[in-house]
Amino acid sequence: MRTVLCPGSFDPITLGHMDIIMRARDLFGHVLVGVGRNNQKKYLFGDQRIHLVREALAGVEGVDVEPIEGLLVDFCRAHGISSVIKGLRFGADFDFELQMAHMNRGLTGLETVLLPAAAEHVTLSSTILREVMKLGGDVDKYVPPNVARAIAAWRESTTG
Numbered sequence: 277m278r279t280v281l282c283p284g285s286f287d288p289i290t291l292g293h294m295d296i297i298m299r300a301r302d303l304f305g306h307v308l309v310g311v312g313r314n315n316q317k318k319y320l321f322g323d324q325r326i327h328l329v330r331e332a333l334a335g336v337e338g339v340d341v342e343p344i345e346g347l348l349v350d351f352c353r354a355h356g357i358s359s360v361i362k363g364l365r366f367g368a369d370f371d372f373e374l375q376m377a378h379m380n381r382g383l384t385g386l387e388t389v390l391l392p393a394a395a396e397h398v399t400l401s402s403t404i405l406r407e408v409m410k411l412g413g414d415v416d417k418y419v420p421p422n423v424a425r426a427i428a429a430w431r432e433s434t435t436g
């Protein structure tokens with residue numbers, strides 16, 4: 277059994293993320309889900325992101341969740357992890373994932389495995405979900421039940 281890190285912003289976690297995490301667990305045996313920060317992004321769910329990931333994956337065997345502070349490669353070194361897995365969707369993902377993968381490999385030799393997103397999730401993104409939910413659309417079928425509840429609470433708080 278090996279541990280692979282599955283890092284991401286998870287703003288919020290979707291069924292597409294869940295699918296990648298479960299398939300990673302089946303491939304490697306153990307997944308550490310790392311809730312990280314991309315400094316180019318402004319997060320809607322902020323610090324709640326890790327709570328939502330933990331809740332969505334509570335009780336799932338072979339999966340743990342930790343925040344990533346600082347560089348991903350430093351986090352991996354501190355946890356004795358030598359590979360990272362990320363889902364790859366349609367189109368633009370590839371360029372950015374390739375840039376990050378090469379940077380991480382250049383920094384410490386950390387390897388990246390890119391796992392194609394399942395056909396039903398290949399166009400799903402947290403960015404589009406946030407856009408739809410901000411405009412009042414129902415995104416519940418794309419997220420785990422706890423995230424659907426958090427979105428309902430967010431909607432209540434923004435509409436008063």
Ligand code: PNS
Pocket residue numbers: 283284285286311312313314315344346347348349375376377379380
């Ligand atoms: O879901 P995302 O937004 O593609 O996740 C990006 C994330 C959080 C994995 C990435 O920004 C990251 O690794 N952040 C930690 C800081 C770091 O090491 N940045 C340099 C990456 S080459």
